[in-house]
Amino acid sequence: MGWKGILGFEYGIVQGPLGPDIAGPELVAAVANAGGLGLLRTPDWESPDYVKELIRKTRKLTDKPFGVGVVLAFPHKENVKAILEEKVAVLQLYWGECSKELVIEAHNAGVKVVPQVGSLEEAKKAINVGVDAIIVQGREAGGHVIGQEGLISLLPRVVDLVGDHGIPVIAAGGIVDARGYVAALALGAKGICMGTRFLATHESYAHPTYKRKLIEYDKTEYTDVFGRARWPGAPHRVLQTPFFCDWKCLNAQENETNQPIIGRTIIHGVEREIRRFAGTVPNPTTTGDIESMVMYAGQSVGLIKEILPAGQVVKKLVEAAQFLIRQTFNPDSI
Template sequence: MGWHGILGFEYGIVQAPLGPDISGPELVAAVANAGGLAFLRAPDWESPDYLRELIRKTRSLTDKPFGVGVVLAFPHEKNINVILEEKVAVLQVYWGDCSVELVTKAHRSGVKIVPQVGSLEEAKKAIDAGVDAIIVQGREAGGHVISQDALISLLPKVVDLVGDRNIIVIAAGGIVDARGYVAALALGAQGVCLGTRFLATEESHAHPTYKRKLVEYDRTEYTDIFGRARWPGAPHRVLKTPFFTDWKSLPVHETEANQPVIGRTTIHDREIEIRRLGGTVPNVTTTGDIESMVLYAGQSVGLIKEILPAAVVVKRLVEGAQLLIKQKFS
């Protein structure tokens, strides 16, 4: 198989923006250096100077291009301005309207723009807005999940919708290894976006206990019990830990707002108290009761057996896909 890459990157392998503050400069640089498209995650509040520092720190670790992901549900205008001023290669946006205005603004700055979508309607809007690529997220994905459809169902429909337009389709959700990569290519994608697999790397900013749980646990559940007060209406997929199992039936009117503080953390440039049932994922700076915090993960987490260097993840995907194609389809 010849590798064509996507959007100017060597391979069609994308490291999802993991947030907040999990995919930092070290992870992004490692994936970029290995030939993948990697995303920093912008803060979920306006913090242009800090974001500029993040981008520049990443540039000090790699001379390869990379991107930044922005959750449109939170304040983001100043952050986006910095991303465009710094002319990173790709702006990824999620959970909000990828408008014609935003696409035009990105393109004027020479920045490619790639929304992650979870429905055919969102994909239609993205196509009409003139985006460069679309990440199609299936319901099996980890973290915040906008999709209701499994990848095997939604992806081919978006591919058909794109037709012969020059828009790259990237598959996200449940992809962990070369099997998922080749399956996504068969379904019509030109690239794959992996979250949980890159979360479970040496370079991710996830707390060591969180990383260990990704290897230990193999079940997840789609829920809305975490972070309701700050981000209502935002379902997510998490590890089925004992804590989650105890709290999964939290009545809809209860939120983290009236729960005790169970830890502290620094997220991007802010020191934050973590309340029980808060949506704040434990990063490397977090202290407190880590096992009772939200531990986002995709449904295929059971296929992750070890924490690896990010470059090894990329290498295994590429070489594994080549081998699988040779053995199965030649």
């Protein structure tokens, strides 16, 4: 069945490496224990000892394999070295070119490499350097969005491109339930990667107000208002909160550097000030004007009706997908 066997994991369900620290050991371990692939997220600065600590904390919570996500747009070489030394199951890469040298280095350490791409051109490069799987992100996705195409058009093209290379393709962007899962399988994916659905779980390290907004709001928008100075040229999809709606036409010359401080937080053990229009999502340590902070979410957020344990999300998704395939797509009913 399509939900089995991806990269050796029990189910083809991947929990995206929610940043900057929302995908912590508790969330990743819960997903891993349920049979999915959980992904930690490294800091956006070099901190190899801390990365090793995150990995070891996760291993205390699960004896199942898991991975770590790295954003290549930020300093990362020492963090990647730490990940390979710890020999996690998967190194997930995003927003930068995955080199042949890095793939070889990872494979020598027994680590599989899975880049996330947003275009056919990126997928071609990934195939050529010998990656182990490819996450295809559609424009429907929450958070930072690297491509411009919708998932339903991009995914089958990448599947066709992969052909008989034996590289599993994983669908990401706007998938939160069994219908999206089955649709991705029908388009040729071997699994799915979800961010927003796992953001709305008990174990995610998001601020309670943020989680509540994911249930309250059902509209998102593709924008570049937040984090322009910290991560230029990185558009993103966010909830249409009242604050965002008031400021979504922000002058293109403005960014967070000259804005007032609206809160404080601790991210990966480091205390930070949060300025208005910063791209930093609130976690449980965050204080200040939470309602005016960025809240990333994918287009299908309106389908999320409750905050659940992450393991239950995996279980319900698999069971519902199996039922949907048997009942709706039974050959006798065609």
